[in-house]
């Protein structure tokens with residue numbers, strides 16, 4: 250089989266665009282990607298997205314389409330759905346959401362009426378904008394309330410969540426976050442939802458790959474609906490997905506199409522199918538375990554170097570560094586690390602006193618660097634470099650030396666070898 254790889258860039262005439270694409274590919278190779286929501290998809294996953302499937306309209310679902318000529322894309326979507334169900338042990342799957350936010354939109358539409366009360370994690374404490382940000386559709390159409398972590402422990406206290414749910418009586422309780430480094434107790438959430446007669450949804454966008462790899466408890470047995478992204482720890486193409494028991498799938502399907510989307514991106518669904526097969530391999534289980542081992546080694550190294558980690562460490566792929574502890578804002582820390590080709594993002598920490606554009610934290614994740622083969626020994630070095638830069642962000646000699654060490658490592662561990 251010959252794959253049309255995007256890297257071959259054959260028949261290129263649009264030099265302006267291809268030049269920028271080439272530079273972006275080079276940027277990814279030479280930088281250490283610590284943005285916790287990013288990863289490096291395989292060549293085969295990327296190849297599927299550069300195929301003629303992008304030309305096909307396929308509104309509807311396999312066997313029930315609004316367009317002719319869907320016989321082969323039906324096969325592709327069936328492969329994706331069946332692999333997703335096997336991978337996560339879910340009765341049903343919808344693989345059409347264009348993104349995690351679109352998946353959430355369909356999930357909410359299938360369970361809520363406008364104005365209904367929802368209880369979800371506070372955005373300031375690690376939640377996601379699709380969980381009730383005032384400018385997001387979620388905050389515009391539904392009545393979102395939030396729970397957060399406790400001062401001191403910086404962890405969720407399920408007794409407090411229960412008290413809030415009892416007082417609020419929401420129609421839906423949501424668990425799941427973008428910047429929470431501790432395991433989420435899905436059984437406790439489910440029992441709280443049951444007690445207040447609410448539905449329970451888990452948004453496992455960040456941890457889907459850890460769940461697939463068996464290193465984080467699965468929410469599937471506990472939740473009425475599970476949404477996720479396919480491009481974060483799961484390492485597939487950019488996109489979303491919804492998992493649910495069979496009695497919910499009809500409503501979910503119609504909330505997604507025609508409710509919130511038109512034609513599905515069949516080239517991306519093909520890439521999702523490929524990624525799910527990759528995630529079923531033993532090698533992916535090892536990958537997921539290494540992601541967690543690397544995160545914990547990195548957090549240990551940084552703590553030993555005197556940088557405070559929110560909640561004291563991590564049990565998954567992500568950690569929040571309180572860079573106020575070394576006298577920097579999150580924005581300044583992000584800039585300083587960028588100068589030595591270490592990429593991350595500034596992030597609010599719980600009870601942050603700085604505004605979001607400055608923030609007191611940076612968020613680091615190990616999904617992408619683990620994909621390119623970095624191990625716990627490398628994490629020791631990386632923790633040292635990060636700490637040196639954060640302590641001497643303006644020192645030219647330090648910047649030069651660390652940038653050189655980063656370059657040596659990225660050259661030794663190419664992404665697309």
Ligand SMILES: *Cc1c(COP(=O)(O)O)cnc(C)c1O
Nearest residue numbers: 348349350377426427452454455
């Ligand atoms: C990343 C993320 C999403 C949405 O992802 P997009 O694909 O960017 O829309 C949703 N929920 C959580 C918790 C996330 O971290």
